[in-house]
Amino acid sequence: MTKQVLCVGAAVLDTIFRVRTLPTGEGKVLPYDMVQIPEGMASSAAYAVVRLGGAATLWGAVGDDETGDRIRQGLAADGIDTDGMRIAPGAPSALSTILVDDHGDRLIIPFYDHRLHAEPPRVTEDDLARFDAVLVDVRWPALARQVLRAATGRGIPAILDGDVAPVDTLRDLAAFATHIIFSEPAARSLSTERNEAALVRDLAEQFRTALVSVTFGERGSYWLEPEGRTLCRQPALAIEAIDTLAAGDAFHGAFALGLAEEMSVADAIRLGSVTAALKCTVFGGRRGMPLRADAQAALRRLSPVQTGL
Secondary structure (H helix, E strand, O other): OOOEEEEEOOOEEEEEEEOOOOOOOOOOOOOOEEEEEEEOHHHHHHHHHHHOOOEEEEEOEEEOOHHHHHHHHHHHHOOOEOOOOEEEOOOOOEEEEEEEOOOOOEEEEEEOOHHHHOOOOOOOHHHHOOOOEEEEOOOOHHHHHHHHHHHHHHOOOEEEEEOOOOHHHHHHHHOOOOEEEEEHHHHHHOOOOOOHHHHHHHHHHHOOOOEEEEEOHHHOEEEEEOOOOEEEEEOOOOOOOOOOOOHHHHHHHHHHHHHHOOOOHHHHHHHHHHHHHHHOOOOOHHHHOOOHHHHHHHHOOOOOOEEOO
């Protein structure tokens, strides 16, 4: 049976320009490729779920404008259930301009109007009855908090994409999650530890009710197994990065689907690792999400989990 994952948060119309180098000052930058695509943290994670063979529902908000129509229609055309998305009267939809250079690094300029997320719907445990896992990002905290709490109450994985946000927001949402995957910048905003292993241990101590993982890009990901508090590291798959945009979202979507499929945490992280790596080999943000067969093939090339660090 196809597993159902609810993704909650960002829905944005991205304009992505490919440039030789990122700008360092004022002037004109001439791109040599571009794509315009609806995505965002939760939206791109939902697409990763679909590409890997799961079913994804997105709860987010768009404005009552042409951009909002493009976002909803574009995501729905790619197999994401957008029926539960909110249309905020009088608010402009979210937009981002993104530059991606020849090393795969990016510069993101996002715009969100606060009115998009002014009135979150009320969420109960019964509203999550059809889902096998939930994944929330930090873009709509009031709705994310409700979804995490309801998911925990139903006994299904409640996963937080701990990306860059105000520290108070991260701490608030983390308190309701069963699993937290921090990006490196977000993790470092919560701890003074510089060493990767020490950083993960510190965060696991801060958020003892959740399994804590931190992703470090090409340096792999670390997490602390709750039983025995064993520190583990999954080395990243060796690739030539073309575009790192949405790599974290690929990881989170794959991880959420893995837990929905009742994988072990280690296996879900391994699936997330190869999904993120393969995404980085294609320009165009979430357009690079791999199919399940490609992810399975890449798993055979992935280094084993390291423990006892």
